[in-house]
Amino acid sequence: MELEKGKRSTQKVPLNGKRVAVVGAGPAGLTVAADLAKLGYKVVVYEALHVAGGVLVYGIPEFRLPKHIVQAEVDYIKSLGVELQTDALIGRLFTVQELLVNGFDSVFIGTDAGLPKFMGIPGENLCGIYSANEFLIRVNLMKSYQFPNYKTPIRIGKKVAVIGGGNVALDSARCALRQGAEIVTIVYRRSRDEMPAREDEISNAEEEAIHIKYLACPTRFIADDKGQVKTMEYVTMKLSEPDGSGRSKPIPIKGSETIMAVDTVIVAIGRTPNPIIQSTTEGLKTLIGGIIEIDRKTGQTSLEAVYAGGDIATGEATVISAMGSGKIAAQSIHRLLSCRKKETPLTPSATTT
Ligand SMILES: Cc1cc2nc3c(=O)[nH]c(=O)nc-3n(C[C@H](O)[C@H](O)[C@H](O)COP(=O)(O)OP(=O)(O)OC[C@H]3O[C@@H](n4cnc5c(N)ncnc54)[C@H](O)[C@@H]3O)c2cc1C
Structure with a gap:
């Protein structure tokens, strides 16, 4: 609505001489960048991919979130004076410490939970088996459906199995259908009542005959003579008492092994934090699974002037919660830096190159 009416002010606020580096251009990082730019900070956003937007561009499909809406947000944030550096992988290009030493007063880490989980069963590395991350990136970001006009292809067979029961599994299944699959089956180890996906997403998938x-629960994959997945063996489960997640625990029924013909499999059983920042930032405390430890009220990490938010600090969550944590961190960074004396002269570009 705001977009259509062109109502938002893009008036730049005079710079206050302080610089903030934001790592990751997903909803958390972009929120921090916009809020701080409006307060007069010079903000540079470093994004590992070639476009900004995070999961909004590489994960959520076009039919659910048209990409021009995300691009308009990114353009608006740039119009506030935020500098965006794409193809910039922090942890390799610079470490967090190097950003601080090289002239940034504070760093915000919003680098997501983008490392796919796998089941660890035989045959999982056969041709034709993708992680949901790879599959969705190929489709949404690399526009594989326009191959050869776009360079990244994707091979989708007629019979596709998607493993998992969350929104990512449903997005993958609906994308597979649009890529030309004839039969798409979501394979989930619990019942519908335990499915983590939103009810409306499940209904949409059912309406599309998924x-x-x-x-x-899959137990192994079997290849044809070319190493391409041909069948999937799964066992039937029964539900028992609740496990640590509070949901009924699925238990395999002995002797229930069944073979199902598949020619593409998409594994969508969850994602964990990418460890690159954690492993290259000395003193940055993490929780089990590599989630960055923060003070929930401020977003501050174990390091002074280093803040974090979004999925990297919560585990897989939602766009709204990522944006909320970005807002909290932006306020905390402002509180911290507005008490500090101006130390570094302002240069036209705050990049460290
Ligand atoms: C397929 C899918 C569908 C979803 N659907 C919904 C939905 O319908 N509704 C909802 O609310 N939530 C949904 N979610 C969850 C939601 O998208 C995430 O919770 C949210 O995007 C998290 O925001 P973020 O900013 O923390 O991370 P992200 O959006 O993941 O952005 C992080 C960015 O950091 C970049 N990055 C990572 N490491 C580095 C590095 N070292 N250096 C530089 N940049 C780096 C990444 O490339 C990425 O662009 C979905 C998630 C997926 C995967």
Whole structure:
């Protein structure tokens, strides 16, 4: 609405001489960048991919979130004076410490939970088996559906199995259908009641004739003579008492092994934080699974002037929660830096190159 009416002010605020580096251009990082730019900070956003937007561009499909909406947000944030550096992988190009030493007064880490989990079962590395991350990036970001006009291809067979029960599994299944698959089956090890995906997403998938096989868990994949996945073996599960997640625990039923013909499999069973920042930032405390430890009220990490938010600090969550944590961190950074004396002269570009 705001976009259509062109109502938002893009008036630049005079710079206050302080610089903030934001790592990751997803909803958390972009929120921090916009809020701080409006307060007069020079903000540079470093993004590992070639476009900004995070999961909004590489994960959520076009039919759910048209990319021009995300691009308009990114353009607006740039119009506030935020500098965006794409293809810039922090942890390799610069470390967080190097950003601080090279003239940034504070760093915000919003680098997501983008490392796919796998089941660890035989045959999982066969041709034709993708992680949901790779599959969705190829489709949404690399526009594989326009190959050869775009350079990244994707091979989708007629019979596609998607493993998992969350929104990512449903997005993958609906994308596979649009890529030309004839039968798409979501394979989920619990029942519909435990499915983590939103109810409306499940209904949308069902309306599109996507099959959902409940209480089924893959046990191995079998290849054809070219190393391409040909069949998937799964076992039927029964539900028992609740486990640590509070949901009924799925238990395999002995002797229930069944073979299902597949020619593409998409594994969408969750994602964990990418460890690159944690492993290159001395003194940055993490929780189990590599989630960056923060003070929830401020977003501050174990390091002074280093803040974090979004999925990297919460585990897989939502766009709104990532934006909320960005707002909290921006306020905390402002509180910290507005008490500090101006130390570094302002240069036209705050990049460290
Ligand atoms: C397929 C899918 C569908 C989803 N659907 C919904 C939905 O419908 N509704 C909802 O609310 N939530 C949804 N989510 C979850 C939501 O998208 C995330 O919770 C949210 O995007 C997290 O925001 P973020 O800014 O923390 O991370 P991201 O959006 O993941 O952005 C992080 C950015 O950091 C970059 N990055 C990572 N490491 C580095 C580095 N070392 N240097 C520089 N840059 C780096 C990444 O490339 C990425 O662009 C979905 C997630 C997926 C995967």
